[in-house]
Amino acid sequence: MLTDIEISRLAKPQHITDIATKFGIETAELSLFGEAKAKVNLSILDRIQDNLDGKLVIVTAVTPTPFGEGKTVTSIGLTQGLNAIGKKACACIRQPSMGPVFGIKGGAAGGGYSQVIPMEEMNLHLTGDIHAVSSAHNLAAAAIDARLFHESRLSADEFAHQSGLSPLNIDPEQILWRRVVDHNERSLRTITVGLGELNGPVHDSGFDITAASELMAILALSHDLKDMRHRIGRLVLAMDKHGEPITAEMLGVAGAMTVIMTEAIKPTLMQTLTGDPCLVHAGPFANIAHGNSSIIADRIALKLADIVVTEGGFGSDMGFEKFCNIKVRESGKTPDAAVLVATLKALKANSGLDSERDINLPDQARLEAGFLNLKWHMDNVSQYGIPVVVALNRFPTDTQEELDWLKNAVMQAGAFGCEISNAFSLGASGTEALARKVVAATAQNSAFRFLYQTNSSIEAKLLSIAESGYGAKGMRLSNEAKEQLVQIQAMGLDHLSVCIAKTPLSISHDPAIKGVPKGFELPITQLKINAGAGFITALVGKVMTMPGLGIRPGYLNIDINDQDEIVGLA
Incomplete structure (x- = not known):
């Protein structure tokens, strides 16, 4: 064939x-x-x-x-x-x-x-949609670091005088917005930015794949351009030094991000x-x-x-x-x-059966x-x-x-x-x-029903998915996830839906468990705020938001032939 x-x-x-x-x-x-x-x-x-x-x-x-x-x-x-x-x-x-x-x-x-x-x-x-998402996303990342740089080198009064803006007092240890790229690149999962003279402050960051950007979710869930603009404004990019959220609207970058994504x-x-x-x-x-x-x-x-x-x-x-x-x-x-x-x-x-057949x-x-x-x-x-x-x-x-x-x-x-x-x-x-x-x-009369109600607590929603959605016997939150849960509750975001990030290779969190896993607890390692998209992402097990390339990647097969045609793309 x-x-x-x-x-x-x-x-x-x-x-x-x-x-x-x-x-x-x-x-x-x-x-x-x-x-x-x-x-x-x-x-x-x-x-x-x-x-x-x-x-x-x-x-x-x-x-x-x-x-x-x-x-x-x-x-x-x-x-x-x-x-x-x-x-x-x-x-x-x-x-x-x-x-x-x-x-x-x-x-x-x-x-x-x-x-x-x-x-x-x-x-x-x-x-070019994915490239637009990448550009808009990374503009926000650049805006955060630029604001952090200028506020750190000036007093609050001098910053306000020169910029005409109120200081945001970004906490460099609580910058939530990472960068994205539309390629698998495990070496970018964790990076340090701001190294070198006049480039700081130095802080930890990382890259996700563009498909995991909250902007991609916003693109998929928006009803029209005005709705997308509103959602982008709600993006929580960082926390200030008092533990309060800093949104894209507060940073003043939401409008420009929307403009990049108008097509x-x-x-x-x-x-x-x-x-x-x-x-x-x-x-x-x-x-x-x-x-x-x-x-x-x-x-x-x-x-x-x-x-x-x-x-x-x-x-x-x-x-x-x-x-x-x-x-x-x-x-x-x-x-x-x-x-x-x-x-x-x-x-x-x-x-789940081993067979040499x-x-x-x-x-x-x-x-x-x-x-x-x-x-x-x-x-x-x-x-x-x-x-x-x-x-x-x-x-x-x-x-x-x-x-x-x-x-x-x-x-x-x-x-x-x-x-x-x-x-x-x-x-x-x-x-x-x-x-x-x-x-x-x-043609049948369907009786659609949700798995959980959004007025339930975040824990109740997560438990519903763990037990009714996967067949687990329960869930457990890491200490980091527990701290993030408190933060989410303090921000009044309990009403959001939940989005589980886990392996697709098993109904459970463990890709090695095939068939119909039973008796497992769902381990939730992190909770991420996606206020613009309208959900809380729960990272489960060892899931990564930036994939890596395998030992023999598909790009090895892709080239141009003598007729200038693409070959090896499947």
Whole structure:
């Protein structure tokens, strides 16, 4: 079979204005970036505000494995399949970060015959949103250090006289705002800044990956430009020497940060291999951020489509949980159905059973043990009151006997439906049965419910996720987290949602524990204030907000050939 990039290049994309017109977006509402992609101006929201909303479908998966479950492939394939059976459908997905593209994960355009094209443009820069987030974020970091420098070299009166500003009295040991870059770089996790004459004061800092920036979360959760401006103003950047918060508004940098992101707030319209619309916007990771594309993209799509397919990153304990408890609260739009992606290989890998047998070969014992992981995720989705359809993403090595056994087990376990997906190899025709089942699921009366109420304490919300969201027997806070909790309470931020940052490779905090972990305590090491985004991030276990490159990174395979074409991008 051809590679993803070869399939993408053989396709003949329609002009993006044609995709827009068919979908209901007027040419005047587009800002073109060449022939294959365009920004959608937010003026469209006023024109379509009275349209009825379509149905919203969230795609999630079992616990991820190195073999790949094909969640984005399924999201794009399902969108193609829905359009093929006569429904007007649109996909809303996140923008890929170059960290995973050049690291280990590769691109995020889907794959095979269910992908967004051109895949090179999708995976590299796109329309520059991530760079805008990086620039705005790092402007705030520079503003903090500049203010710290000037206030430290002058008396309070002299600073006020020369600047016309009131001193903020920043505590250099309580600067909360780190820097970001859109690459994996473990050596930048902890750094010291201000070294050298006239560069201080010296203090500790570090870098996160841009996808983990609170600005990325704000981009994904904002309703419009004014809302984004307000949220940026609420950012807590540091504490003063009396322990009071210093916000971006107080520093005077919020307006400039917003200006940098005025184009980034517009979703990017692209197309699938079969000419179906796809809105690409925002890129928060689901393990260290909230893991979902933007509310704005969903709002536009829902007013123009019968069914909108969106995706939560990693397994249902990660992006799906955050979709339900964070994104739904902010958007007010509950999902009508969920699609849970699984594969035979993923279940065998999640079985927890050691085996020297090739995972591509039939292995009923491992499959049955791994099914418990799928059953856990089915139950997890169901507790939110959403009908769940399981998509069994077929690999060439799968046997029909094992697929039939799994499909029967899924239906006996109470799923609304279960269909085999051939999205990767067949595209739209390989997902028509899945599409029909999803349409039927969206016709059900769902009774959506949150996992916790925001008027509960931070501890109660964390405990709800630990116990009901992961199956833990409880949680424990480190001494540092306890101190941060007191600070959060003193600032009156108990009402915020919570966002867990943990490994995606296990339902628990320990990536080595497969299957359905039980009897564990969730260790919360830090609590981070994300007042602009509207949640408190809880770091769990050994999770890092800046990934590192592996021993054999993906960039080793990426180059330009003799025809000046990109090769090795997958």
